[in-house]
Amino acid sequence: xxxxxxxxxxxxxxxxxxxxxxxxxxxxxxxxxxxxxxxxxxxxxxxxxxxxxxxxxxxxxxxxxxxxxxxxxxxxxxxxxxxxxxxxxxxxxxxxxxxxxxxxxxxxxxxxxxxxxxxxxxxxxxxxxxxxxxxxxxxxxxxxxxxxxxxxxxxxxxxxxxxxxxxxxxxxxxxxxxxxxxxxxxxxxxxxxxxxxxxxxxxxxxxxxxxxxxxxxxxxxxxxxxxxxxxxxxxxxxxxxxxxxxxxxxxxxxxxxxxxxxxxxxxxxxxxxxxxxxxxxxxxxxxxxxxxxxxxxxxxxxxxxxxxxxxxxxxxxxxxxxxxxxxxxxxxxxxxxxxxxxxxxxxxxxxxxxxxxxxxxxxxxxxxxxxxxxxxxxxxxxxxxxxxxxxxxxxxxxxxxxxxxxxxxxxxxxxxxxxxxxxxxxxxxxxxxxxxxxxxxxxxxxxxxxxxxxxxxxxxxxxxxxxx
Amino acid sequence: xxxxxxxxxxxxxxxxxxxxxxxxxxxxxxxxxxxxxxxxxxxxxxxxxxxxxxxxxxxxxxxxxxxxxxxxxxxxxxxxxxxxxxxxxxxxxxxxxxxxxxxxxxxxxxxxxxxxxxxxxxxxxxxxxxxxxxxxxxxxxxxxxxxxxxxxxxxxxxxxxxxxxxxxxxxxxxxxxxxxxxxxxxxxxxxxxxxxxxxxxxxxxxxxxxxxxxxxxxxxxxxxxxxxxxxxxxxxxxxxxxxxxxxxxxxxxxxxxxxxxxxxxxxxxxxxxxxxxxxxxxxxxxxxx
Numbered sequence: 001x002x003x004x005x006x007x008x009x010x011x012x013x014x015x016x017x018x019x020x021x022x023x024x025x026x027x028x029x030x031x032x033x034x035x036x037x038x039x040x041x042x043x044x045x046x047x048x049x050x051x052x053x054x055x056x057x058x059x060x061x062x063x064x065x066x067x068x069x070x071x072x073x074x075x076x077x078x079x080x081x082x083x084x085x086x087x088x089x090x091x092x093x094x095x096x097x098x099x100x101x102x103x104x105x106x107x108x109x110x111x112x113x114x115x116x117x118x119x120x121x122x123x124x125x126x127x128x129x130x131x132x133x134x135x136x137x138x139x140x141x142x143x144x145x146x147x148x149x150x151x152x153x154x155x156x157x158x159x160x161x162x163x164x165x166x167x168x169x170x171x172x173x174x175x176x177x178x179x180x181x182x183x184x185x186x187x188x189x190x191x192x193x194x195x196x197x198x199x200x201x202x203x204x205x206x207x208x209x210x211x212x213x214x215x216x217x218x219x220x221x222x223x224x225x226x227x228x229x230x231x232x233x234x235x236x237x238x239x240x241x242x243x244x245x246x247x248x249x250x251x252x253x254x255x256x257x258x259x260x261x262x263x264x265x266x267x268x269x270x271x272x273x274x275x276x277x278x279x280x281x282x283x284x285x286x287x288x289x290x291x292x293x294x295x296x297x298x299x300x301x302x303x304x305x306x307x308x309x310x311x312x313x314x315x316x317x318x319x320x321x322x323x324x325x326x327x328x329x330x331x332x333x334x335x336x337x338x339x340x341x342x343x344x345x346x347x348x349x350x351x352x353x354x355x356x357x358x359x360x361x362x363x364x365x366x367x368x369x370x371x372x373x374x375x376x377x378x379x380x381x382x383x384x385x386x387x388x389x390x391x392x393x394x395x396x397x398x399x400x401x402x403x404x405x406x407x408x409x410x411x412x413x414x415x416x417x418x419x420x421x422x423x424x425x426x427x428x429x430x431x432x433x434x435x436x437x438x439x440x441x442x443x444x445x446x447x448x449x450x451x452x453x454x455x456x457x458x459x460x461x462x463x464x465x466x467x468x
Numbered sequence: 469x470x471x472x473x474x475x476x477x478x479x480x481x482x483x484x485x486x487x488x489x490x491x492x493x494x495x496x497x498x499x500x501x502x503x504x505x506x507x508x509x510x511x512x513x514x515x516x517x518x519x520x521x522x523x524x525x526x527x528x529x530x531x532x533x534x535x536x537x538x539x540x541x542x543x544x545x546x547x548x549x550x551x552x553x554x555x556x557x558x559x560x561x562x563x564x565x566x567x568x569x570x571x572x573x574x575x576x577x578x579x580x581x582x583x584x585x586x587x588x589x590x591x592x593x594x595x596x597x598x599x600x601x602x603x604x605x606x607x608x609x610x611x612x613x614x615x616x617x618x619x620x621x622x623x624x625x626x627x628x629x630x631x632x633x634x635x636x637x638x639x640x641x642x643x644x645x646x647x648x649x650x651x652x653x654x655x656x657x658x659x660x661x662x663x664x665x666x667x668x669x670x671x672x673x674x675x676x677x678x679x680x681x682x683x684x685x686x687x688x689x690x691x692x693x694x695x696x697x698x699x700x701x702x703x704x705x706x707x708x709x710x711x712x713x714x715x716x717x718x719x720x721x722x723x724x725x726x727x728x729x730x731x732x733x734x735x736x737x738x739x740x741x742x743x744x745x746x747x748x749x750x751x752x753x754x755x756x757x
Contacts, residue, residue, distance in 0.1 A: 071725065078511045099512055229617055230595055235703055249596070380724060385530065388707045397619075397707075410530070 026305060027058045028312050030085040030295065031073070033066040042328060050315055057308060073298060077101055082298035084309045085316070088132065090123050090292050090370040097126045098375070103297040104129035108310030115319065120334040123292050123370050132294035133313040134334030136326055138256040139368045140279045140289030141360040143263065143353065147273045148251040151175045157277030161194065164252065164280070165217050168226030171251040179251040181228035181241035184218070187390045188383055189371040193282035198373055198386075202419055204411035206386060207404035215404065219394045233391045246270055254279055256289055257357035258330045264354050274353040278360040281367055290368030292334060330358065332365045339365055377418050385410045498738075505731040522732035526716070531704065532733055535711035538623055539737070542691040542712065543744075545627050549687050550680065552631070553638030558668075560639070561646045571643070575636040582633075586700025589629050590616070593701070616702055619709035626697050626710055633697070634690065638683050645679035646672065681752040685745050692741050713737045 035043060047059035062083065064072055070092060076082045088096065096102045106129060113121060120134035142157050142164075149155070152171040158164040168179025182190070188198045188206075194214060197205045205211075221227050228250055231240035242259055244250040246267035253259060264271045279288040295313050297306075315321065322333035323341055333339050344362035347355060373379055389407035393400035505522055509515045526532040560571045577585070592599050593615035600612040615625045649672055657667045673680075695715035698704060704711040704719065711719075714737055721730025 074511050074725075101512065229614055232617070233706055235705075247596075378726075381529065381531070384708060391707050 025056060025058045026308060027060060028085070028305070028309060029060040029062060029083040030312070030316070031062050031064060031069065031083045032087045033064055033069045036063040039325070039328065042325060046316065046321060050312060057312070059312070074101070077298050077300050080300060082300045084297065084301055084305065085133075085295040085313055086298055087135070087293055088296045090294075091372045091374070093124060093131050093294070093296050094126055094372075094374045096296070096298075097129075097131045101299050102131050103299055103301060103306075104131060105133065105297055105310070105313070106130050108297070108306060108313065109133070110310070110314075112314050115335055115337065116317075117334055117336050117339060117366060119290075119366060119369055120292050120294070123290075124294055126374070132296040133317045134292060134294045135317050136322065136329065136331040137290055137292040137334050137365070137368050137370075138258075138331050139287050139361045139364045140254045140256055141260070141357045141364075142277045142279050143245065143253045143255065143260050143357065144275050144277070145245070145248065145251055145270065145273055146275045148175055148177055148248075149275070152179075152251065157275065158252075159280050161280070161282070162217070165221045165226065168221050168251065169224040170226075172225035175251075176225070177249055177251060178228035178244065179226045180221070180254070181230070181232065181237060181244060181250055182218075182254065183237050183241075184233050184390060184394065185235050185237065185387050187387055188373060190214075192371045192373075193284055193286050193288065195283040199376070199411075199415070202415055204408035204415070207401065207408040212400050212404060215390055215393045215400045218390075219396060219400065222394045223396065227394075232394075233387055254288065256331070257354065257361045260354045260357040261330055264352065271353060276353045276356040276360050278363045281364065285367055286369050286371065287364035287367035290370050292368075292370050294334070332361060332368075376415070378414065382411050382414060501731045502735055504728055505735045507728055509728050518728070522728045523736070526729055526733050526736070529716075531708050531711045531719075532713065532716045534708055535713040535716040535733075536736070536740075538709075538711060539692050539694065539713040539740070541623065542627060542630070542694050543688060545631055546684060546687045546691055549631055549634045549638060550684055553635050553683070554642050554676075554680075556635060556639040557642035557646055558672075561643055571639075574639055577633045578636040578640075580633075582696040582700055585629065585633060585697070589625075590701060593625055617706050619707045622702055622706060622710045626694075626701055629697050629701065630691070630694055634687065638687065641679060641683055642676065645676050649675045677752075677754045681748070681754070684752060685748045688744050688748055689741050692737060692744065713740075 032039075032043065043061045043063075047061050051057060051059055069086070069088075073082070073086055073096075093102065109130060116134045120137060121130060124130050124132040124134065144157060148171055152167070152174040154167055154170065158167050164180060171177055171179035184190075191198055191206060191211060191214065196208070196211050196214060199205055218227070222229075222232075228241060228244050230244060231237040234240065238255065238259075241250065241253055242255065242262060245253040246263055248270055253263075260271075260274065260276065263274060281287055295316060297309060297313070301309060317335060319333070319335045319337040322335040323338035323343070325331075326333040326338065327343060332344065333341075339362065343358075344365075345359055347359045373383075376382065385407045386404075389398075389403040392398035392403040504515075506517055506519060507515045508518045508521075556574055560567055560574065580588075591597050594600070595612040595614055595617070599615065600609070603609045604612070613621070616622050653671050653675075654667055657671055662670065693714050694712050695718050698710050698712055698715045699718070702710045704715060713733055717730045717733035717737065719730075720726040720733065
């Protein structure tokens with residue numbers, strides 16, 4: 001009898017709990033890459049405060065290493081259980097969007113478009129649709145070793161690509177040290193930043209006299225010992241470049257402000273003699289080293305949940321949160337108001353190179369674009385054949401024109417095949433896709449408040465350098 | 469008859485667990501992977517057969533062709549590895565003071581992870597690294613040599629590292645075989661007046677023949693499948709000159725998610741592995757007397 005009573009009481013309690021239960025909890029899962037453990041408190045704090053302000057919403061944050069997030073995302077989309085939001089960079093987003101794996105976010109952005117820097121939304125617009133909420137970006141600055149500059153008879157930072165190369169040669173001649181370490185594996189980005197198209201009308205365009213002249217300038221600097229030979233053409237030559245700079249073997253380092261912070265930590269003596277300046281803009285007006293990271297909405301998310309996802313994405317990328325994140329991570333916010341914060345623009349009295357680097361980068365930030373070529377299948381393989389040709393030309397192993405012509409022949413063969421396939425499948429021809437993806441020439445804003453210089457079209461920059 | 473069947477049944481029962489594991493983790497992936505090499509498999513689209521398209525693509529691709537050539541060039545290393553390992557085994561087979569330390573030292577590269585090997589040899593081969601420092605101090609060279617940035621030298625540097633990593637492994641195998649050579653045979657030969665050299669050629673080498681065959685085949689397969697050292701030292705550069713066939717497969721499959729092409733490349737490597745292993749078996753098999 002007692003047992004019966006007990007069971008009845010338990011059942012009644014259970015029923016009461018069910019009746020009194022809160023409305024169903026909606027889960028929003030968002031993914032980032034390579035944020036743990038440094039930014040764990042930041043993201044967990046964001047999630048908890050959002051949950052507190054939005055009862056009924058449960059936020060789940062998942063962080064993956066950057067090299068596996070794409071595979072994980074594809075797997076989850078195919079399984080029908082995609083996360084609500086995922087961190088992507090622009091080339092990934094472009095590829096996913098072309099494969100129909102992302103949801104356009106134009107409606108979710110609502111009136112928030114003007115909150116983001118125009119250049120960042122332009123980077124995320126493919127085929128007239130926007131595919132993400134900009135979160136942060138980066139931009140390169142020039143750090144230079146003042147002792148090496150002094151020994152080489154140089155008194156200021158370079159203002160153009162030609163000057164950078166000339167300075168590098170002068171440093172090599174007078175000090176025996178390398179002047180520059182550009183990321184030549186991203187030569188396509190450098191060409192685009194310099195206003196030299198990589199593809200035109202569906203055909204390779206990088207073997208024109210202007211392109212040959214650019215490679216010839218690099219070759220002359222290489223021959224003079226002005227370019228650091230370590231990993232010059234490696235996919236990622238940043239470790240070699242910063243090591244050489246920290247070791248006092250490199251005159252100029254073109255890298256984001258985070259690199260200056262690293263120099264401060266690892267090589268205090270070199271940091272003490274480091275000068276900083278904004279990286280010159282290319283003739284296109286595009287700043288060097290732009291690499292936008294954003295939150296995209298994968299395809300297949302629950303459509304009923306889209307308004308909540310949009311609201312959460314706007315919260316994640318609002319001015320206050322972007323500012324807080326950018327300050328912690330030494331990156332630049334993609335939100336317009338946050339980007340104008342005095343933290344980035346004002347140089348405090350007695351500031352060191354690290355603080356100066358932040359404001360030097362902020363000057364270039366509105367001109368930051370992620371430079372890449374979209375719409376070409378197996379682009380990475382084509383890029384590598386271009387890099388190989390440039391390497392042969394720069395190192396003097398092959399005539400530059402011949403090397404570029406040979407690479408162009410490989411490109412044209414593949415591009416022709418792809419165009420044919422596109423026509424068969426009724427897709428947009430390559431040329432049109434490329435044309436729409438090329439960054440537009442940007443009108444440049446007024447003079448820099450901090451550096452007293454006008455970023456103008458005459459300033460040439462080191463294009464691909466900072467894409468690390 | 470019944471006893472024979474029961475023995476066979478018992479044998480299959482004992483084999484069954486291993487066969488199940490092999491079927492699940494070796495035979496099925498090999499079979500399914502080979503099938504996928506003839507398709508346009510992608511996680512996001514339905515799979516359809518594309519015949520030999522993936523093979524046409526890879527053979528039209530400079531990186532794979534270079535990689536395949538380089539994988540065959542890697543075979544040049546096999547005699548050096550085998551002769552070196554056998555020489556080392558003979559050396560450390562002597563009872564000398566501190567010989568165990570040497571045995572362990574030669575084996576250390578085998579148990580060192582490839583990432584550590586990459587960092588260490590990256591430092592050695594660096595233009596400002598230990599090797600150039602030494603060569604310049606000894607005045608063998610006037611300027612630093614770009615060991616890993618020169619497209620002719622880089623592949624040989626990587627081959628050297630694989631040789632360095634492999635020596636210890638084969639040395640241990642040869643050492644075990646050497647210690648199994650009956651001492652009486654050596655003693656009888658000494659009594660018959662055989663020289664050290666004669667004993668080595670007439671007794672030791674014939675007794676080691678099966679081990680030499682196995683080691684050679686393993687070494688050939690390892691050479692054809694080399695890719696880790698490439699990944700940690702050069703990532704295929706400079707000028708794609710250090711691509712190997714399997715590194716191309718890894719690059720396509722895991723870096724670019726082009727699985728059918730990666731599988732086609734692996735299929736070609738497998739065909740080479742099987743073919744060359746069969747040749748080795750045919751020509752290195754101990755002859756029945």
